[in-house]
Amino acid sequence: MKYYITLQIIRLKRWFKEVGLHPIIGVILASVLFILFSKYLFYKTAFAKFIFPLLALTVLVSLGDKQRNDQLKTIFDKGLRLKIRFFENAIVALPFLVYLLYEQQLIPILGLFIVSIILVFVPAGLNFKKAIATPFKRRPFENIVGFRKYFVLVGILYLLIFKAIQVENYNLAVVAFGSIFFVLMAFYLKPENIYFVWLFKDSAGNFLKRKLIDALICGSILTVPGLIGLGLFFWSTIMVSCIVFVVGLIYLCSMVLAKYSAYPNEINVPQGLLFALSLWFPPMLILVIVIFYKQSKRNLYLILE
Amino acid sequence: MMEIKNLSKKFGSVTALNDVNLSLEKGMVYGFVGKNGAGKTTLFKCISGIETHTGIIDTAFKNVKNHIGLLETNPNFLSRITGWEYLKLLCIARKITFDDFESKNIFDLPLDRYAETYSTGMKKKLALTAILLQQNDIFILDEPFNGVDIQSNILITEIINVLKEKDKIILISSHIFSTLKESCDQIFLLNNGKIEKIVLKENYTELENDLKMDVIGNKVDILNL
Structure with missing residues (x-):
């Protein structure tokens, strides 16, 4: 698990370098932007308590994607895989939970917390075998x-x-x-x-x-x-x-x-x-x-x- | 006709292709063999214009890439795109309005399913169908037989024969020598980014034996099986 997390950190560092940022500056910038955006959202609309956890959910769902989880299954045994998934969800959900706590939004905190735990065990995303119909069939892609x-x-x-x-x-x-x-x-x-x-x-x-x-x-x-x-x-x-x-x-x-x-x-x-x-x-x-x-x-x- | 003069390609300090010269005629099938990393795929990418290179590619076409059908070793598929939509995209790209793809679905592919869920062979067949629908003049087929079932292999060989009759230029790479033996008029042996040998049909058996000797040598003996 330690090596897997190290690899993810290396990947993140590489990504920051690719977009032209020093990783430390990137993390600081991302944190500042997150706080500013959160403050702006809660200042602007009363519906922020719904929109904010929804944003966290979109990231959690992509992490819990079935294809991604199947790949983890081929590499790790069940115990280790669940530990990794728990760690990933905690890392994503934590900043959102902390900010919701600052805003004293207890029900969204509870909701997000429960969903984060569920998504450790249940693969997320809609994996249709049949393609979802779109109005853009003739205009790929x-x-x-x-x-x-x-x-x-x-x-x-x-x-x-x-x-x-x-x-x-x-x-x-x-x-x-x-x-x-x-x-x-x-x-x-x-x-x-x-x-x-x-x-x-x-x-x-x-x-x-x-x-x-x-x-x-x-x-x-x-x-x-x-x-x-x-x-x-x-x-x-x-x-x-x-x-x-x-x-x-x-x-x-x-x-x-x-x-x-x-x-x-x-x-x-x-x-x-x-x-x-x-x-x-x-x-x-x-x-x-x-x-x-x-x-x-x-x-x-x-x-x- | 296509003339390739002094084509070279470097990745940093590594020379992938070194002064490649080829003269390719219409209605001919050219095979490319060589070890992994010999430069076959890089050569194909340079000819098609996906990779930059030095040297000249001379053809009668204004922009040769618009006349090339490139079948990659591992064809790329966009996520959440069906087989039908993939074919549509490749046709739109070449300004072809045809879209009755079921009527041309000779490999019986499930066109309503996401292409990314296809098996390796099905992906290859879908990509091949797409470049055939584009009505190209030059076909570059990188490992067309790889992962494909026997029935489809027979069909692909026949397609290559028909393309040859229709005066197309066809370039094929394959690790399965028998498939090249059957289809190609000439085979180029690539080694370390250079064309080491040009082999005509009458010398294929000799080339096959040379390759076997070079590959096998006494390597199996080392294992002491």
Whole structure:
């Protein structure tokens, strides 16, 4: 077990180095960002006590993935495997539990604690043998993969919109609606194998155009029903909803460009900072998009032309 | 026709390919043999443009990579993508609108299932089907017979014969010499990133015996079985 944990630490150090950060600085930065984000979330919405444990749950579920657990089964005996899984879940859940304690949210603490323990023993995730149907069958691949990965999260956000409409809380509805765009952006976080870029009979510019059109079409398919719901039940604020929709799509496009601006590597610190800057100060988005587009075109040119 | 002139590739200080020169004709099948690490896969990746390299690849095509169907040793599959969607992606990439894939499913693959759940052989057959649907002019098949059942091996050999008749250029690597013997017009022996020998059909048996001698030698005796 000690060697396994050491290996995971080595992997984490390597990851930090790959994204251009010293591991110690990376850990400090991640901790500060976690605290700031948590404070912001609890300051912004009363529903943070539900959203916050849900965030922890998404990480716990990915750790408890059946395929991953099956791999652990082939390496370790049952006792050692359960110890490892317990340790992993504790490491992930602990910061969330501590912050929830600081916020004195006892019921979410209890819920998260129980789920963390259950997920040590029960493989998580939905492992369908049959493929989950998506509305994007003819437009592979990011949106198909992303939808199948995050459809539960999208469903929860739509449920939140529905609830918000019921209690006539526009703020909650529009936050949940905007959050769908963050889920859509997650579709573009991981770079695909170079083969899946190489095989395209396109110039770099046309390749990017194709990816952006796909993102806009699929992003709209997933968000327009929410926009219609907001429009129907909060007519007086339809302009705000439309602005969130348009800005969300623009951010989605900039995420697509961010992915290829670092390609074939993962999005690293410079891209991440630029993107964060545009989130903090939206007018920066125009400049960020231009920079990402130029970098993407340069990276793709080497592979496609 | 495809002319490869002085193709070299280095990974840091390690030379993977050293001054490779090849002249490949239409309607010919070329085999590549060599030990693990001899440079076969690197050569295929350089020819297809996935790896950068020095030297020249001269063809009649403006951008040769758009005419190459590359079957990798271990084909990559995106997670949560079905066989059907994989075929669709590879067709879209080459601007092919066809999507009645069931009618072309000669290997009887379960196209509605996630490709990542396929067996090794099924993955290879799916990847091969995809590059065949792309209607390429050059086929680079890295270990096409590896992990595939006997029935499909026979089918793949026949596909290679038909591609040859249709004037395609076909490059194959295989560790199973008999499969190359059957399909190839010429075999290149790669060693330490260099083309060590070009062997014509009439000399295949001699090459096979040389390879056996080189590989086996007295190594089994060392074990004192």
